Amino acid sequence: MKHSDWKALSEEERKTLGWHRHPHIRTATIYAIVFAIAFIVVILGISKNSTVHLNRKPTAREAFETAKVFVKDKLKQPTTANFPENSYKPVIDTATNSYQLQSVIKFITTSGKTIKSNWIIKMHYIKGDWSEKTSWQVESITMDPEDK
Template identity: 55%
Template sequence: MKYSEWNSLSDEERKNTNWHKHPHIRTATIFTIAFSLAVIIIILGISKNSTVHINRKPTKTEAYNMARNFVKDRLKQPEKAVFANTPETSLIDTATGVYNITSWVKIENGSGKMEKSVWEVKMQYTEGDWAEKNSWKLISVNVN
C-alpha cells in the first residue's frame, strides 16, 4: 500500500489494516534497530580499549618497572629484593626506543645481611603493550 492510499482510507479501514502492510514503517524500524546496535558495539569497543597500553611510547616510570622485572630474573632470591622507588638515572632515546635505566636494589648476601647493589639495564622498546616482556628487546643487564 502506498502512502497516498493510506491517507485516503477512513479511520475504520486504518484500524483494520495491519501495520505490517506498511513496508516503509517496517524497513525504517529494522534500519533504526541495526544502526542502534552498531553504535552500541562501537562505543563498547572504544571503551574496552582504554585500558590497553599500546600506541604510545612508555614513560620513564613504566620503563623502570619493566627494567626491575629483568633484574629480578637475574637475582638468586628475587622475592627478598628491595628496589628503589624511582630510578637514579634514566636515559631515553625516543628515536630508537632505547632505554638505559640505572638504580639500586638491596639483596640478601650469603650471611643473611642486606647489601645494596647498583644495577643497569639497557633495553629497546619494540612496540606493543609496554607491560609485556615480549614488547622489549633486552640489550644488557648488569648487577654489581
C-alpha cells in the same frame, strides 16, 4: 503469579489483572534488565582495557617498572628484592626506542647477607604492551656487586 495460575484464569480475569502480574512479561522484564547490566559491564571493560598501554611509547617510569622485572630475574632470590620508589636515572632515545636505566637494589643473598647493589640496564622497546616482557629486548644488565 505462575504460568499455570495464569492459564486457569478466565479472559475477564486476565483483562482485570495488571501487566506486571502476567508471567511472560515479568520474565521478559527480568531478562532484559540482566542483559542490559551485562552489556554495560562488558562495554566498560572493553573501553577500559583498550586505553591502558597500547599505541604509545613507554615513559621513563614505565620503563623502570619493566626494568625491575628483568633485574629481579637475575637474582637467585628475587622475592627479597627491594627497589627505591623514584630513585632512578633514565637515558631515553625515542628515535631508536633505546632505554638505559640506572638505580639501586637491596636484596638478601642465599647466605643471608643483605647487599645494596647498583644496576644499569640497556634495553629496547620493540612494540606492543609496555608492561609485557616480550615487548622489550634486553641488551645488557650490569649489577655491582652481583648476587653470588
